[in-house]
Amino acid sequence: MTQATATATATATALSLQLDEIFNTKPAFAAGANIPLTQQAVSAPDFLDLDDLDSMIADVAIRKADAVKIKHARKLLASEHAQLDAPSRQHLEKMIWDFEVTREWLPVASTLLVDEITCGTCLKHYHITEGVYQRQIARSNSKIDRLIKVKDLLANQDLPKEITYRYSSVALCLACACKEGWDL
Numbered sequence: 001m002t003q004a005t006a007t008a009t010a011t012a013t014a015l016s017l018q019l020d021e022i023f024n025t026k027p028a029f030a031a032g033a034n035i036p037l038t039q040q041a042v043s044a045p046d047f048l049d050l051d052d053l054d055s056m057i058a059d060v061a062i063r064k065a066d067a068v069k070i071k072h073a074r075k076l077l078a079s080e081h082a083q084l085d086a087p088s089r090q091h092l093e094k095m096i097w098d099f100e101v102t103r104e105w106l107p108v109a110s111t112l113l114v115d116e117i118t119c120g121t122c123l124k125h126y127h128i129t130e131g132v133y134q135r136q137i138a139r140s141n142s143k144i145d146r147l148i149k150v151k152d153l154l155a156n157q158d159l160p161k162e163i164t165y166r167y168s169s170v171a172l173c174l175a176c177a178c179k180e181g182w183d184l
């Protein structure tokens with residue numbers, strides 16, 4: 001055996017020992033964890049069925065086309081030059097609403113928004129209903145919600161009812177203003 005052959009053999013043996021060590025050592029994925037490699041962990045994922053893949057691609061294409069349509073509808077509604085008649089405007093608004101509640105936002109409650117106004121003089125609370133809203137949570141993050149005013153209460157008919165208060169204050173209520181000399 002020549003010097004060069006001996007060196008190559010030693011290197012190959014060292015490499016083989018290192019590989020043995022790597023493949024025979026259980027990987028620690030986190031401090032304290034010692035998870036063995038299993039057949040399932042190292043096997044390649046099953047290939048998607050071609051029909052599934054076709055349907056996924058078609059779904060993405062439809063979503064993209066819908067998103068483009070909605071972007072265009074929003075632009076039209078915002079444009080001063082669009083000169084939309086009332087039915088066209090309603091059609092576009094419904095299209096955007098349907099898109100939002102099926103793709104982006106999930107309706108969760110029919111919300112009555114109530115203004116609670118406190119008089120800074122007599123400290124009495126006055127309540128005025130501000131309107132009916134639909135509370136929606138973002139489908140991508142349930143911690144984000146929003147209130148959308150509903151024109152048609154039918155949009156809320158299957159939702160649980162809730163009340164949301166909005167607080168503010170005034171220096172004088174009507175009663176206190178009368179006492180202070182304003183002729184109301």
Ligand SMILES: [Zn+2]
Pocket residue numbers: 119120121122123124172173174175176
């Ligand atoms: Zn008052």
